[in-house]
Amino acid sequence: MQDFKPGLIVASDFGFYQHLSIVSDEISTDGKPFLISATKRNGTVKEEPWDIATQGKFTYLSDKQSNLSVAEILSNARSQIGKWHYSVRSSNCEHFSNWCLGLKVSSTQVVGASTGAVGGALLVKCCVDDPKPLDYILAATAGILFGLYCSKAQPKLS
Structure with missing residues (x-):
């Protein structure tokens, strides 16, 4: 868990697709960071405990990089909590994470x-x-x- 620093992107492997989340600076009582992500399950962006966001799937660091500070990335992410309207085609977890990082809003998936x-x-x-x-x-x-x-x-x- 020490490699999962705030502002980084993690990918949870759901088989044929992956779910991207932003590592939060909030830590749960089990010592794992919260994750911020857009999900179909929630229909929007939420900041959730690690185990809820990853649903027990293998999760690893993404290679996505940003020129923004950790504070800017987390501020961007939190600004969309409850506001982001999830759509698999145009505003999914990858679109969201790219937007938070200040990258082109797109989805390779x-x-x-x-x-x-x-x-x-x-x-x-x-x-x-x-x-x-x-x-x-x-x-x-x-x-x-x-x-x-x-x-x-x-x-x-x-």
């Missing part, structure tokens, strides 16, 4: 999933004689999952 879906559908169009709607649906779904998986940041090895 959304881009990866979208690219994968289009790529899967195009593959069907090019390679399947007389494709059916289900062929496109299955290929697009596989593409989404593949795109999400490929867009995940990998844990730093130290």
Whole structure:
């Protein structure tokens, strides 16, 4: 837990996608930091205990960097508590963390999933004689999952 300093971004591995959170300067009674993040579960931004935010998933430091101070990052994050309207496409946890860090508000996971879906559908169009709607649906779904998986940041090895 000593590596998880306030203002840094952590990624919790939920299988095909990852959930990004900002490490808070608040510490819970179990000695773990609180995390600030935007979730579909809450529909907005909340500052929550580590175990609630990570839901017991493997969590590691992200390589996202910022030129902002820790105070600015935490101020940005807390300014959106209860105000941020979660949307998987346009205001998810990655959009939120990038915004808090003063980075371009984007999501590699959304881009990866979208690219994968289009790529899967195009593959069907090019390679399947007389494709059916289900062929496109299955290929697009596989593409989404593949795109999400490929867009995940990998844990730093130290």
